[in-house]
Amino acid sequence: MSAGIPKKQCQIQGCARSVATLCYCCQKNVCSKHFNDHIEAIKAQLHPLVDQINEVVEKIQNLKIEQLANKAYEDLDQWRADIHKLIDDIYSIKRKEIEQIVETNEASFVKHKSEQMDEIEKIKLDVEQLISEDDATVDQIEVLKSALQTTETNLATVQKQFIAVNIRVLDPDLVRIKCDLNTNMINLNTNQEQQQESKLRRTFYVGKQLDFNYYE
Numbered sequence: 429m430s431a432g433i434p435k436k437q438c439q440i441q442g443c444a445r446s447v448a449t450l451c452y453c454c455q456k457n458v459c460s461k462h463f464n465d466h467i468e469a470i471k472a473q474l475h476p477l478v479d480q481i482n483e484v485v486e487k488i489q490n491l492k493i494e495q496l497a498n499k500a501y502e503d504l505d506q507w508r509a510d511i512h513k514l515i516d517d518i519y520s521i522k523r524k525e526i527e528q529i530v531e532t533n534e535a536s537f538v539k540h541k542s543e544q545m546d547e548i549e550k551i552k553l554d555v556e557q558l559i560s561e562d563d564a565t566v567d568q569i570e571v572l573k574s575a576l577q578t579t580e581t582n583l584a585t586v587q588k589q590f591i592a593v594n595i596r597v598l599d600p601d602l603v604r605i606k607c608d609l610n611t612n613m614i615n616l617n618t619n620q621e622q623q624q625e626s627k628l629r630r631t632f633y634v635g636k637q638l639d640f641n642y643y644e
């Protein structure tokens with residue numbers, strides 16, 4: 429090219445060739461060599477895309493219901509192991525609590541027992557006296573019977589209340605199994621506008637529509 433005619437130079441850095449066209453991919457005026465380079469670069473992106481598609485196809489084809497079920501079994505087993513451990517931990521803590529109660533209350537328990545024994549001793553002496561006097565009335569016997577009954581009631585209360593374990597049984601609703609194949613998935617058949625929208629929301633979705641028939 430003659431030095432006298434001004435030429436528009438390719439905008440790619442370091443290139444001295446003349447401009448051939450505007451390249452839409454980079455919005456630059458480029459020479460024919462760089463234009464071809466850019467076209468090849470775009471075409472080159474198609475091959476990895478094909479590989480990517482094949483990978484997804486393989487993933488879908490290899491997806492087995494047994495795998496999904498096994499994952500659910502694993503989760504359930506993990507829950508069982510965790511809850512077993514939790515139960516063992518609670519058991520140990522509560523056992524220690526009972527040991528602690530026994531230790532700190534032993535003295536007052538012994539005191540309570542001896543008080544009850546004193547009561548019984550009094551009743552016993554009264555009965556012996558009535559026997560030796562040999563003239564017991566119905567009223568006297570009723571009073572002694574009532575005193576004995578009170579002592580027995582107290583004994584039953586101590587047995588029931590001294591250390592009480594209140595147990596709440598876990599209900600089966602603690603674990604819920606759910607099946608959901610269609611909700612929270614991106615629909616592949618939406619129009620452009622919706623696709624744009626779904627792109628924005630993609631992070632909130634957990635999977636893609638699984639159209640099994642399409643790949644068969």
Ligand SMILES: [Zn+2]
Pocket residue numbers: 451452453454455456458466
């Ligand atoms: Zn370009």
Ligand SMILES: [Zn+2]
Pocket residue numbers: 438439440443444445458459460461462
């Ligand atoms: Zn160039």
